[in-house]
Amino acid sequence: MTGIDDVARAAGVSAATVSRALSGRGRISDATRARVRAAAADLGYVVSAAASALATGRAANIGVVVPLLDRWFFANVLDGIASRLTPRGYDMTLYSMSMDRAQRDGVLDVSLRRGRVDGLIVLSLTLADDEVDRLLALDLPVVGLGSTNRRLPALRIDDVAVARLATEHLLALGHRRIAHLGAGYPGDPGLDIPSLRRHGFDAAMADAGIRDSRFVATDFTIDGGYRAARALLREAEPPTAIFAASDELAFGALFAARDEGRDVPRDLSVIGVDGHEMSDFFGLTTIAQFPHEQGERAADAVLAAVDGRTELGELSFRLVERTSTSAPHGGLAEKSGAPAP
Amino acid sequence: MTGIDDVARAAGVSAATVSRALSGRGRISDATRARVRAAAADLGYVVSAAASALATGRAANIGVVVPLLDRWFFANVLDGIASRLTPRGYDMTLYSMSMDRAQRDGVLDVSLRRGRVDGLIVLSLTLADDEVDRLLALDLPVVGLGSTNRRLPALRIDDVAVARLATEHLLALGHRRIAHLGAGYPGDPGLDIPSLRRHGFDAAMADAGIRDSRFVATDFTIDGGYRAARALLREAEPPTAIFAASDELAFGALFAARDEGRDVPRDLSVIGVDGHEMSDFFGLTTIAQFPHEQGERAADAVLAAVDGRTELGELSFRLVERTSTSAPHGGLAEKSGAPAP
DNA sequence: CTGAAAGCGCTTACAG
DNA sequence: CTGAAAGCGCTTACAG
Numbered sequence: 001m002t003g004i005d006d007v008a009r010a011a012g013v014s015a016a017t018v019s020r021a022l023s024g025r026g027r028i029s030d031a032t033r034a035r036v037r038a039a040a041a042d043l044g045y046v047v048s049a050a051a052s053a054l055a056t057g058r059a060a061n062i063g064v065v066v067p068l069l070d071r072w073f074f075a076n077v078l079d080g081i082a083s084r085l086t087p088r089g090y091d092m093t094l095y096s097m098s099m100d101r102a103q104r105d106g107v108l109d110v111s112l113r114r115g116r117v118d119g120l121i122v123l124s125l126t127l128a129d130d131e132v133d134r135l136l137a138l139d140l141p142v143v144g145l146g147s148t149n150r151r152l153p154a155l156r157i158d159d160v161a162v163a164r165l166a167t168e169h170l171l172a173l174g175h176r177r178i179a180h181l182g183a184g185y186p187g188d189p190g191l192d193i194p195s196l197r198r199h200g201f202d203a204a205m206a207d208a209g210i211r212d213s214r215f216v217a218t219d220f221t222i223d224g225g226y227r228a229a230r231a232l233l234r235e236a237e238p239p240t241a242i243f244a245a246s247d248e249l250a251f252g253a254l255f256a257a258r259d260e261g262r263d264v265p266r267d268l269s270v271i272g273v274d275g276h277e278m279s280d281f282f283g284l285t286t287i288a289q290f291p292h293e294q295g296e297r298a299a300d301a302v303l304a305a306v307d308g309r310t311e312l313g314e315l316s317f318r319l320v321e322r323t324s325t326s327a328p329h330g331g332l333a334e335k336s337g338a339p340a341p
Numbered sequence: 342m343t344g345i346d347d348v349a350r351a352a353g354v355s356a357a358t359v360s361r362a363l364s365g366r367g368r369i370s371d372a373t374r375a376r377v378r379a380a381a382a383d384l385g386y387v388v389s390a391a392a393s394a395l396a397t398g399r400a401a402n403i404g405v406v407v408p409l410l411d412r413w414f415f416a417n418v419l420d421g422i423a424s425r426l427t428p429r430g431y432d433m434t435l436y437s438m439s440m441d442r443a444q445r446d447g448v449l450d451v452s453l454r455r456g457r458v459d460g461l462i463v464l465s466l467t468l469a470d471d472e473v474d475r476l477l478a479l480d481l482p483v484v485g486l487g488s489t490n491r492r493l494p495a496l497r498i499d500d501v502a503v504a505r506l507a508t509e510h511l512l513a514l515g516h517r518r519i520a521h522l523g524a525g526y527p528g529d530p531g532l533d534i535p536s537l538r539r540h541g542f543d544a545a546m547a548d549a550g551i552r553d554s555r556f557v558a559t560d561f562t563i564d565g566g567y568r569a570a571r572a573l574l575r576e577a578e579p580p581t582a583i584f585a586a587s588d589e590l591a592f593g594a595l596f597a598a599r600d601e602g603r604d605v606p607r608d609l610s611v612i613g614v615d616g617h618e619m620s621d622f623f624g625l626t627t628i629a630q631f632p633h634e635q636g637e638r639a640a641d642a643v644l645a646a647v648d649g650r651t652e653l654g655e656l657s658f659r660l661v662e663r664t665s666t667s668a669p670h671g672g673l674a675e676k677s678g679a680p681a682p
Numbered sequence: 683c684t685g686a687a688a689g690c691g692c693t694t695a696c697a698g
Numbered sequence: 699c700t701g702a703a704a705g706c707g708c709t710t711a712c713a714g
Binding site: 001044046047048049050051053054059061068072074075078079082083086087089091092093094095096098103106107109110111113114115116222226251252255277278281 | 342385387388389390391392394395400402409413415416419420423424427428430432433434435436437439444447448450451452454455456457563567592593596618619622
Binding site for chain 4: 001003004005015016018019020023025026047048050051052053054055056
């Protein structure tokens with residue numbers, strides 16, 4: 001590998017000068033800088049990550065803690081993060097926090113303590129309290145995204161408002177028997193995303209004077225949504241509308257409706273959350289959020305944090321109406337307000 | 342940060358001994374090793390990645406070059422890779438090769454030359470010839486996966502056989518008017534995956550004595566499949582079956598059939614390639630491959646390559662029949678061989 | 683503006 | 699089996 005001394009020799013200067021010319025730090029004459037850069041480009045020299053990291057204490061690398069790596073939402077966030085990190089010379093190292101206890105411990109107690117990263121973006125939804133402690137003890141700038149825990153500095157969406165918006169959309173259409181598909185974590189303080197969405201749902205229903213709302217906890221997968229919705233549709237008095245806490249859950253509900261012979265939206269309205277790339281094909285009404293942009297903002301935020309600045313804030317969302325929601329079939333009597341279309 | 346000297350002091354030995362005790366390299370007494378490890382655990386000491394990399398020349402990190410980061414297939418491969426790397430103490434750094442020329446150059450000429458990784462897994466489908474040159478010039482162990490270029494050592498699936506299997510499935514059902522949805526790269530040597538699949542398709546059709554097969558090039562997305570299939574279905578003599586080169590293309594074809602009022606499989610049979618997590622819900626017949634397992638094998642292969650060993654080989658695939666394929670409607674006359682079911 | 687030299691935190695021949 | 703010391707390839711006060 002060609003090293004800094006090779007470049008110094010080629011440019012007729014010292015290694016110190018090469019370092020200054022390439023990093024842009026310290027004073028150096030324009031002529032020298034140009035000569036050194038030309039020599040470096042010529043030799044295809046690139047500063048060694050390890051040596052530079054050791055000397056400066058900066059790794060030029062951001063760690064991203066991800067939950068399972070295989071969900072659509074996270075793939076898009078990652079792409080957004082990469083798009084902002086690369087141009088600024090940062091690499092991105094992934095740390096997968098699976099369900100396996102030993103694995104999680106390894107990430108928290110070993111991998112992340114190797115000093116390989118300057119900052120962390122945490123995408124993991126479900127961190128135990130002691131895991132948050134250990135994350136914070138790393139003493140690394142951290143930015144949570146979609147984070148469940150209030151103790152983590154994070155970029156957040158107003159999940160209560162998201163759920164309210166979705167529920168009120170259904171209520172405005174005239175639905176009264178509305179079921180919510182989400183998740184429930186035992187022993188949770190109730191401030192995680194699924195809980196917040198459930199709160200928003202409950203609040204909207206309460207405001208509408210409806211007491212008997214249904215909630216079903218399942219996992220955030222198509223299959224989870226499928227099983228939960230299928231069970232609901234087989235009840236004596238099935239809901240006329242489902243508010244699913246994610247688009248993937250909603251897809252499952254759509255497939256369930258199909259397999260139970262229900263027409264959407266005539267027999268069942270379905271609304272999701274995410275703005276999944278496939279939601280348009282399903283005609284799914286959803287509360288869209290923007291994962292790619294969220295990734296970009298998270299990247300900017302960690303980089304700011306690495307420089308000692310704070311750059312957090314709220315993330316945006318938007319109702320996207322499509323064909324999976326309408327007034328309940330034969331339910332005009334239930335509908336207060338606007339006349340049927 | 343607690344360093345090696347802190348541990349040495351705590352254990353009453355030298356830094357050299359601590360290093361040996363923790364790395365497992367070099368001879369050391371069991372008692373000393375145990376004492377040192379206890380002290381390290383006690384202090385929460387973890388070897389600095391930068392210092393260790395600089396001293397040994399090994400980064401304990403594998404780079405993964407990915408195309409866009411937002412396709413289902415790659416997300417699963419990544420998960421598979423991570424599952425094998427982490428337990429062996431390796432981290433995984435992602436390098437996104439987008440469509441942007443400057444970005445790709447940055448990855449090849451700068452990021453990957455920083456010495457941050459010991460080996461590379463290349464998932465990128467479309468590398469130009471000079472990009473492969475530069476990749477090879479890195480002088481790093483490389484393992485391609487789903488790789489387009491024959492000059493890259495890679496784990497491969499027999500794409501010609503995959504396409505043959507899919508096409509022959511359709512032929513065996515009695516289809517004659519079969520269209521293939523794939524991709525075409527201009528100026529390509531014809532050994533990339535889409536081309537190989539097309540070759541397999543052509544060969545199977547030729548063997549069946551069919552000369553007028555249709556091929557449509559589009560991009561490997563749901564939307565690409567949707568647009569291509571929709572156009573096909575509007576032709577005067579639409580195909581009775583579509584072989585899509587990926588499940589996402591196939592999903593698009595399924596949505597197109599729906600929007601054109603065609604029943605699947607009565608009016609149109611559709612077969613894909615991948616075994617996408619949603620294919621089951623769509624009832625999509627497909628040639629399944631196993632991305633998670635492929636990721637695991639790729640990880641094992643780079644790690645072997647880092648140690649100077651070669652561990653490549655062929656990847657497996659399997660026909661999974663579901664409800665999107667059947668004999669063509671009213672097409673029994675066309676069917677040669679077995680009687681109708 | 684530029685160079686010599688110390689130092690970043692480990693690892694590993696080399697001695698013993 | 700263990701320690702002292704050189705060295706990995708940079709960066710950055712410190713002089714000049």
